[in-house]
Amino acid sequence: MKMKKILILICSVFALNAGRAQDWHLSMYDAAPMYLNPAMTGVVEGEWRIHAHYRNQWNSVNFKPFNTGLIxxxxxxxxxxxxxxxxxxRAGIGNYNALQGLASVAYTIPLNKKRSHxxxxxxxxxxxxxxxxxxxxxxxxxxxxQNGGGFDSNMPSNESFGGQSFITPxxxxxxxxxxxxxxxxxxxxVGFSAFNLLEPQExxxxxxxxxxxxxxxxxGTRINITETIYLIPKALWMQQSTFNELTLACDAGFYLKGSEVYVLGGLTYRNKDAFIATIGAKKANYIAKFSYDTNLSQLTPASNGRGGIEISFTYMHQKKDKKKVKVCPQL
Known part of the structure; x- marks a missing residue:
């Protein structure tokens, strides 16, 4: 059974490489706003915002799983x-690592005097x-x-690497x-974003x-059902080269007046890939969320449906003068 899992994983990796698969991405994609769209930079109901995100994927089938960290x-x-x-x-037994640093700038254009559009x-x-x-x-x-066969680390691999690292813009x-x-x-x-505009050589x-x-x-749209309940049905379409992916989701929030806490939840379907459940809470300036992926792809026999976990944490520092707070999308 272990050999079957290894073979399925290897075949899947080769299939992704041959198809020039998409960059890695997040399940709670809009929890990290600048990761989703540079236009969301500074769209904050407060003086500033800090966000941290962690994802662990394929722990069930890989000795060293995919790990993503973002701040x-x-x-x-x-x-x-x-x-x-x-x-x-970071992923794999060869400690493959990609470290990215980005600076963002955005400009807001109100379309009416009330700044609602x-x-x-x-x-x-x-x-x-x-x-x-x-x-x-x-x-x-x-x-x-020789001698019954086996692995010999002293034998040359006959592979010629140009180097152990490179940097791309x-x-x-x-x-x-x-x-x-x-x-x-x-x-x-509604938003549109484009990445890797320089198409760097790697x-x-x-x-x-x-x-x-x-x-x-x-x-998507936020639907205010009552003063204490809202829904956010939403969709995300991604495309990179010949690969594309559709994600459909619905988030929900319920306000507990006694404790002044929003209880958060959501369900997401990533087409032919995963079903994702999200839970979380929002209190004052803090938002914490957790999600779990149930794998639905061709790796299901190897993963037994286990995909990945994600944790996100956001802090928004509110302005003392709330009249001057920027009006932001109700996501």
């Missing part, structure tokens, strides 16, 4: 928004360092049939429309291999 900070300054984020991805535009720029410890990897050339951009009249029954929003062997652009379209 971001942003703040509004008039109609401008400024921020930055650091993301680190709003468009924001944003851009991100930075660098990504990718590295791997290929000395920890094993190759078929290091297996011998990053440039991303996005636009977002939202309706921010808080007393309204509906608060719709290769361990010095060959020509461009990282394709990645595109997001995200949309």
């Amino acid at each position: 971001s900070f942003d703040a509004p300054v008039g109609n401008w928004g400024f921020g930055g984020q650091i993301i680190n991805y 709003v468009i924001t535009m944003g851009v991100q720029g930075g660098v990504t360092q990718k590295k791997v410890e290929y000395q920890l990897l094993t190759f078929n050339n290091q297996y011998t049939t 990053d440039l991303n951009a996005g636009i977002l429309y939202y309706y921010a009249r808080q007393q309204s029954r509906l608060n719709p929003f 290769s361990w062997f010095g060959s020509s291999n461009k990282l394709p652009m990645r595109f997001y379209i995200h949309a």
Whole structure:
């Protein structure tokens, strides 16, 4: 059974590489706003916002699973928004690691005097360092049939790596429309973002291999059912090269007047990939959420349905003069 799991995992990885799969992404994608769309930089109901995010994936089938860590900070300054984020991805027995640092700026354009119809535009720029410890990897050339067969680490792998790390530039951009009249029954929003605009060359062997652009379209609406209950049905469409993915979700919030806490929950379906359940809470300036992926892809026989966990934490520092707080999308 263990060998069956290994074979399924190996075949899946090769299939993804052949298809030039999408960049890694998050299940609670809009919990990390600048990761979703640079236009959301500085769209904060307060003086500033700090966000932390962690994801652990494929722990059930991989000795060293995929781990994603993210931390971001942003703040509004008039109609401008400024921020930055650091993301680190780590996976595999070769300690493959991608460290990305980005700075973001966005500009808000109110479409009416009441600032209820709003468009924001944003851009991100930075660098990504990718590295791997290929000395920890094993190759078929290091297996011998002599003396009964086996693995010999002293045998040459006959693989020629151009180096253990390289750095590529990053440039991303996005636009977002939202309706921010808080007393309204509906608060719709729609956004578009594009990543890897420079299509940088990335290769361990010095060959020509461009990282394709990645595109997001995200949309939804907050529905204020009552003064204490709301729903947010939403959708996310992602495309990178020939790969595309559709995510459908619905978030919900219930306000507990006695404790002044919003109880949060949500269900998400990522087409042919995963079913995700989310729980969390919001109190004053703090938001904490947890999600769990149930795997529905071709890896299900190996993973037994176990996908990944995510944890997110957000703190928004409120302005003392609430009359000057920026009106933001009710996500």
